[in-house]
Amino acid sequence: MELINLLPVSVNYFQTNMLFTKEEYKERLNKVKKSMQNKGIDLLISQDTSNINYLTGYDAWSFYYAQCAIVHVDADEPLLFVRAQDAGAAYINCYLKHENIIAYDEKYIHTWPTHPYDAIVDLIKKRKWESLNIGLEMDTHYFTAYSYKKLLDGLPDAKLIDSERLVNWVRVVKSDAEIDLMKKASVITEIGMKKAFECIKPGVRQNDAVSEISGTLIKGTKDFGGEYSSIVPLLPTGKGTSASHLTWSDAKFAEGEATIIELSGVYKRYHCPMARTVLLGKPDQKKIDTMKKTIEALHAGIDATKPGNTADDVAQAFWKVLDKYGIEKKSRTGYSIGIGYPPDWGEHTLNILKGDKTVLEKNVCFHMIAVMQFGDWGVEASESIRVTDTGSELFCNLSKELHIKS
Numbered sequence: 391m392e393l394i395n396l397l398p399v400s401v402n403y404f405q406t407n408m409l410f411t412k413e414e415y416k417e418r419l420n421k422v423k424k425s426m427q428n429k430g431i432d433l434l435i436s437q438d439t440s441n442i443n444y445l446t447g448y449d450a451w452s453f454y455y456a457q458c459a460i461v462h463v464d465a466d467e468p469l470l471f472v473r474a475q476d477a478g479a480a481y482i483n484c485y486l487k488h489e490n491i492i493a494y495d496e497k498y499i500h501t502w503p504t505h506p507y508d509a510i511v512d513l514i515k516k517r518k519w520e521s522l523n524i525g526l527e528m529d530t531h532y533f534t535a536y537s538y539k540k541l542l543d544g545l546p547d548a549k550l551i552d553s554e555r556l557v558n559w560v561r562v563v564k565s566d567a568e569i570d571l572m573k574k575a576s577v578i579t580e581i582g583m584k585k586a587f588e589c590i591k592p593g594v595r596q597n598d599a600v601s602e603i604s605g606t607l608i609k610g611t612k613d614f615g616g617e618y619s620s621i622v623p624l625l626p627t628g629k630g631t632s633a634s635h636l637t638w639s640d641a642k643f644a645e646g647e648a649t650i651i652e653l654s655g656v657y658k659r660y661h662c663p664m665a666r667t668v669l670l671g672k673p674d675q676k677k678i679d680t681m682k683k684t685i686e687a688l689h690a691g692i693d694a695t696k697p698g699n700t701a702d703d704v705a706q707a708f709w710k711v712l713d714k715y716g717i718e719k720k721s722r723t724g725y726s727i728g729i730g731y732p733p734d735w736g737e738h739t740l741n742i743l744k745g746d747k748t749v750l751e752k753n754v755c756f757h758m759i760a761v762m763q764f765g766d767w768g769v770e771a772s773e774s775i776r777v778t779d780t781g782s783e784l785f786c787n788l789s790k791e792l793h794i795k796s
Contacts, residue, residue, distance in 0.1 A: 407483045408447055409658055410567055415485050418444060418560065419461070419468065425556040426463050431525035434461040434553055435510070437537070438530040439731035441557040443659060446470045446486055450479040453532055453731055455499065456506035462519070471510060473499065507537045511544030520545050525553035531733060558739050562726050564753040568660065569776065572728070572755060576662035576774060576785035578616045578655025582607040583664055583786075586623075586653070587793055590668050592645045596625055596638035607655055617656040620730035621663075624652040631667070631768040634721075634761055646671040648792075650761070650770045654735060661727055661735040662785045663757045665772035668793045680717075680762055681769045681792040687711035688760040688771060688790065691723065691742065695775055695782035701746035701756075708760075709744065717762060724758035727774060750777045755785075 422445065426434055436442060439453040445468050446459055452473060460469040467490050470480050477493035484491065494509040514520055524545070527533055529552075541550060564572070585606040589599045603623050610616035626636040628647040643649065647670055654663035669677060687708045694707035701724075708723050724742025727735055735757075740748040742758055754777045761770035771790040775782050 407449075408485050409449075409483075410447070410485075410565075412485050414565060414567060415445070415447065417565075421560045422461060422557055423463050425560060426461065426525065426553075429525065429551075429553065429556060430523055431551065431553060431556075432463050432522035433514070433519055434463075434525040434556070435459075435541075436461065436527055436553075436557050437533040438527050438557065439532065440561070440659070440729040440737070441527070441530075442470070443729055443731070444557065444561055446480075447484045448472070448480050449483050449659060450476055452476040452479070456510075456532075456537060458510070460510075460513075469513075471506075471513070473506070505536060505540050507540035508544065511540060514545060514548075519548075521547045523549045523551060525551055525556070527555065527557075528552040529555075530738075555738055558737050561728055561737055562739050562748075562754055563751060564728060564755055564776075566753070568728065569753060569755075571658045571660040572662050572774070572776075572785060574614055575616075575655045575657040575660050578607055578610045578657060579653065579662045579664050579774075580655075580786050580788050581611070582623075582653050582655055583651065583666055583788055586651045586666075587668060587795075590643055590649055590651070590670070591795065592643055592670050594643050595640050596627065596643065597640050599643070600625060600638045603651075603653065607653065610655070610657075614657060617659065618732075619654050619656050620661060620732050620735040621652075621654070624650070624665075626650050626768075629766045631770075632763045632766055633768075634763070634770075643670060646674075648674075648677060648767065648769065650768065652770070652772065654730075656730070659729045659731065661730040662774040663727065663735060663772065664774065664786050664788070665759065665761070665770045666788070666790070666793060667769045667771065668795060670795050672796060673794050677767070677769055678792055678794075680764075681771070681790075683711070683715045683717060684760045684762050684769055685771055685790045687717075688758060688773065691758055691760075692773065692775060692782055692784070695750065695777060696780065697751050697777060699750050701740045701742050701748045701750065702744055704750075704758075705742050705744045705746065708742070708758075719762065721761070723760060724756045726754065726756045728755060752777055752779055
């Protein structure tokens, strides 16, 4: 195996893009290690792209290859394991000492049966960690069955256990510095939604509208720019409004049809998603009335969002309104948000769903989604929400009403 330190320690242009203070990164690491101790984990291998960013500061479009943060419960810093070609980005973005950035050779890339996790196995053996309790993110994007098999076969004396998203759960409560980044993302979100309202018109091709929306989201403001989103703008139209995750086509928007827009501004990988519904043509009283009921339920959930309440409390308040109107909704109505990389911007932790007993506290952030679908039509409004000292606040301030363009 070949592990490469690509650049000499004396080079002084490293860490030019470090986003948070070293103290904040250390605090995050300490919380993760405490959770590891509670779960009996000696060594954690984290391949969730957002978790890698959270623990190390690493940020690059390299997640389609094997990469991970490796945390030993007694270590002062994580190790960052990346493809050699991408190690330069790690030197620029990460707070880590250079010796803790581990680059693996190109010979491991798409040369089956050789695999990058062979290099991880060798690294673990070299450091005498092969008999430890090793925590894995068993249900994260990009951690493949083949990666798991390499660890299972290569480390027969290790105990491989599911870490149960422990880093994701540490991420649920944001620092004030993270909240500041999300507030900037929310400004871009509002600008993007206003552009959507402007460019969705009868006769306009959906792809042309999305081109304008996407450009606006990336352009951002004169003071700060936007970034690529974990999810492309979603644009279900007409009968498609009964399906949540349709994107766009080259078909034209039609008079009399509704369109649901779900998008997010992004700043330094932090997301603040929002959804709204546009109706082209004459007002449709059925859709107007349903949207009013939808917004009432959304406000009820927002009002129940405060420290000490649970995700279940928020969900119960939301569904109480739906039950009053006889509206059936089976899907969850929210999830935690923060850092995001493709393919999604959720944190995979708390859900705004009946039965979720996660206790809310200050700086927990979630995307609350009121989407109502009725076979061949639907409406939606959503908000990104922060729990405050005494209640909650919305990141964005844009009317939730059905946006009618007649």
